[in-house]
Amino acid sequence: MKKTLREVAKAAGVSVTTASTVLSGRVDLYRAATVHRVLKAAEELEYRPNLLAKALVQQRARTLGLVVERHQGLLSRNPYIIPIMDGILDYLIPREYSLVLISLQESSEETMSQRVFNSSIDAGIVVAPLEDSPLLQWHAHSPLPVVFVGCMSQETDAGACVDVDNEAGMRSLVEWLYAQGHREFGFMGGSQKQWSARLRKQSFLNVLLDYGIPARQEWMVEGDYTYDAGFWAGEQLLSASRLPSVVVVSNDLMAVSFMELCRAKGIVVPDQLSVTGFDGIDLGQHTSPTLTTVSQPLHEIGHIAAEWLLKGIDSGERVHGRKLLAPRLEIRESARVIQ
Amino acid sequence: MKKTLREVAKAAGVSVTTASTVLSGRVDLYRAATVHRVLKAAEELEYRPNLLAKALVQQRARTLGLVVERHQGLLSRNPYIIPIMDGILDYLIPREYSLVLISLQESSEETMSQRVFNSSIDAGIVVAPLEDSPLLQWHAHSPLPVVFVGCMSQETDAGACVDVDNEAGMRSLVEWLYAQGHREFGFMGGSQKQWSARLRKQSFLNVLLDYGIPARQEWMVEGDYTYDAGFWAGEQLLSASRLPSVVVVSNDLMAVSFMELCRAKGIVVPDQLSVTGFDGIDLGQHTSPTLTTVSQPLHEIGHIAAEWLLKGIDSGERVHGRKLLAPRLEIRESARVIQ
DNA sequence: GTGAAAGCGCTAACAG
DNA sequence: CTGTTAGCGCTTTCAC
Numbered sequence: 001m002k003k004t005l006r007e008v009a010k011a012a013g014v015s016v017t018t019a020s021t022v023l024s025g026r027v028d029l030y031r032a033a034t035v036h037r038v039l040k041a042a043e044e045l046e047y048r049p050n051l052l053a054k055a056l057v058q059q060r061a062r063t064l065g066l067v068v069e070r071h072q073g074l075l076s077r078n079p080y081i082i083p084i085m086d087g088i089l090d091y092l093i094p095r096e097y098s099l100v101l102i103s104l105q106e107s108s109e110e111t112m113s114q115r116v117f118n119s120s121i122d123a124g125i126v127v128a129p130l131e132d133s134p135l136l137q138w139h140a141h142s143p144l145p146v147v148f149v150g151c152m153s154q155e156t157d158a159g160a161c162v163d164v165d166n167e168a169g170m171r172s173l174v175e176w177l178y179a180q181g182h183r184e185f186g187f188m189g190g191s192q193k194q195w196s197a198r199l200r201k202q203s204f205l206n207v208l209l210d211y212g213i214p215a216r217q218e219w220m221v222e223g224d225y226t227y228d229a230g231f232w233a234g235e236q237l238l239s240a241s242r243l244p245s246v247v248v249v250s251n252d253l254m255a256v257s258f259m260e261l262c263r264a265k266g267i268v269v270p271d272q273l274s275v276t277g278f279d280g281i282d283l284g285q286h287t288s289p290t291l292t293t294v295s296q297p298l299h300e301i302g303h304i305a306a307e308w309l310l311k312g313i314d315s316g317e318r319v320h321g322r323k324l325l326a327p328r329l330e331i332r333e334s335a336r337v338i339q
Numbered sequence: 340m341k342k343t344l345r346e347v348a349k350a351a352g353v354s355v356t357t358a359s360t361v362l363s364g365r366v367d368l369y370r371a372a373t374v375h376r377v378l379k380a381a382e383e384l385e386y387r388p389n390l391l392a393k394a395l396v397q398q399r400a401r402t403l404g405l406v407v408e409r410h411q412g413l414l415s416r417n418p419y420i421i422p423i424m425d426g427i428l429d430y431l432i433p434r435e436y437s438l439v440l441i442s443l444q445e446s447s448e449e450t451m452s453q454r455v456f457n458s459s460i461d462a463g464i465v466v467a468p469l470e471d472s473p474l475l476q477w478h479a480h481s482p483l484p485v486v487f488v489g490c491m492s493q494e495t496d497a498g499a500c501v502d503v504d505n506e507a508g509m510r511s512l513v514e515w516l517y518a519q520g521h522r523e524f525g526f527m528g529g530s531q532k533q534w535s536a537r538l539r540k541q542s543f544l545n546v547l548l549d550y551g552i553p554a555r556q557e558w559m560v561e562g563d564y565t566y567d568a569g570f571w572a573g574e575q576l577l578s579a580s581r582l583p584s585v586v587v588v589s590n591d592l593m594a595v596s597f598m599e600l601c602r603a604k605g606i607v608v609p610d611q612l613s614v615t616g617f618d619g620i621d622l623g624q625h626t627s628p629t630l631t632t633v634s635q636p637l638h639e640i641g642h643i644a645a646e647w648l649l650k651g652i653d654s655g656e657r658v659h660g661r662k663l664l665a666p667r668l669e670i671r672e673s674a675r676v677i678q
Numbered sequence: 679g680t681g682a683a684a685g686c687g688c689t690a691a692c693a694g
Numbered sequence: 695c696t697g698t699t700a701g702c703g704c705t706t707t708c709a710c
Contacts, residue, residue: 053687288627392703
């Protein structure tokens with residue numbers, strides 16, 4: 001059924017070594033006639049190399065693992081992962097690497113070891129783990145290269161992370177809002193276990209501080225980045241004695257549901273209340289009003305993560321470094337000028 | 340560094356065979372003491388089996404491939420794939436199978452063989468290939484089990500497909516529109532190379548026929564399921580001498596951009612024109628107006644495809660059969676009653 | 679109950 | 695230039 005190298009070698013009348021070498025492209029080592037016989041035999045037999053065997057002997061699976069925790073629900077509920085996947089794949093495909101999806105239902109150390117380090121991957125990309133995730137202790141469990149996306153690894157300098165510059169993004173957004181005349185800021189954050197949520201909140205507060213604007217407690221609420229959170233955290237915020245002029249929401253998904261809540265309550269966005277998001281997911285372009293937000297170069301993040309890992313795999317050197325990519329302020333309809 | 344079975348065996352003072360057998364769970368074959376020694380050694384050495392080696396010897400990689408063509412662009416542009424992936428993963432994870440993503444930039448027979456059959460998968464799930472895709476000739480190239488999603492395989496009875504019942508879905512939608520008083524139907528189809536697009540269009544026409552409503556040519560346009568197509572195919576439709584009362588769009592993505600086009604042109608949906616979609620992607624719930632559509636049980640489709648394949652792999656029998664899942668009519672805001 | 683031996687399909691020294 | 699030899703780490707008859 002499935003043809004092996006040995007059969008090709010036999011058909012070509014050469015040794016397995018010769019067949020292997022020729023088929024791996026080092027063609028100049030052999031006589032043209034030999035090369036030709038091998039190539040022809042392989043062609044005729046429709047030979048397909050067994051990558052498993054190759055991986056075993058070379059100790060290299062040519063496969064990366066994309067590890068996502070599912071505390072936030074399914075992939076469908078984490079729309080920002082998809083463009084990252086595209087970026088990874090675009091880099092991997094021409095280099096003949098594969099991507100396996102590792103989705104952790106619960107991320108105990110146990111499951112992590114089982115599912116992540118048992119899988120035959122050469123390296124991993126970990127997306128947005130929570131602060132207490134065992135995934136952050138990756139290197140304590142495995143020598144495999146890893147790049148963290150959407151967070152900074154705890155480890156002093158051993159880790160590698162690529163992320164959007166959350167601080168710069170939040171700053172540019174708030175400064176822009178200030179320039180539009182906003183002076184009363186509400187904020188809906190994400191779980192403080194989420195690295196990006198902490199940074200965004202901190203940065204928001206810093207900018208307010210710079211402007212000498214006090215952060216009013218009843219306008220500060222905390223959700224968990226999920227669609228549902230926009231509603232329940234939103235309810236809390238809207239119950240304040242008075243509304244701010246703008247609510248800065250820490251991610252797009254919550255911003256979208258928060259806008260829906262506003263509509264349901266008869267609060268017109270942006271006329272009565274401005275709302276902004278963060279991430280730049282596609283959805284924000286289709287809501288009404290469209291969402292003013294800070295967009296992440298997600299495709300590029302995936303690309304860079306993959307690039308670093310392949311380099312690390314090839315060189316055998318540890319992958320480390322931190323790269324913060326520039327965010328882009330997307331000015332759309334959900335935030336308005338205050339006279 | 341990485342511990343092997345041999346080291347475990349040595350540490351436990353048993354043979355590799357014994358260690359292998361014990362660790363594979365057939366514990367009753369050995370003396371309790373032996374079992375215990377092996378287990379303890381494995382634990383202490385933090386032994387992780389090399390799945391590559393296991394796969395090689397068992398001729399089973401415990402991996403499924405999700406194959407998508409990229410004629411429609413990146414994954415980010417095919418939002419319906421994500422819930423399918425979730426469905427597959429939910430089935431695979433507890434069964435210790437992995438999922439690798441195979442995204443074909445161009446699907447010549449060449450790349451298909453290279454990328455699909457070269458990858459170490461035990462079976463494949465092919466999502467919505469075009470009519471002329473070599474992927475449909477899967478069995479001519481490989482004995483591996485495959486399930487087609489979102490299309491029927493050409494092969495007489497050899498193939499396996501799971502899909503939403505496009506005909507029933509379209510019928511229920513059009514019948515509902517008729518019941519709302521609509522008599523003038525426009526239609527924006529997908530590429531006729533796409534199986535689902537053909538079915539949906541045919542079914543649409545059939546229902547009109549049943550009602551004795553003529554299909555007016557200037558109200559029939561064809562896009563290609565992409566976001567952009569909603570605009571260009573939409574332009575064409577809106578240039579008709581007169582507008583229908585409703586435009587039935589063949590997928591949600593085009594319906595969304597078509598609604599945006601209408602808004603840009605000052606045509607109020609649904610007051611001046613009703614619009615409906617098909618697929619039930621999340622986006623449709625967040626547009627304004629929200630999109631009336633026919634939703635597919637995508638998670639279930641993924642689940643069933645994975646289930647069939649694992650059964651096929653285990654039994655060694657060819658996977659075949661066709662399963663059409665019931666669609667659900669989602670009545671939202673974009674289509675209205677005609678007095 | 680347990681172990682020796684063979685081999686999955688391939689690559690990589692090392693001879694010749 | 696080409697072939698022989700030795701494994702990669704594991705499972706699996708088949709003896710003992």
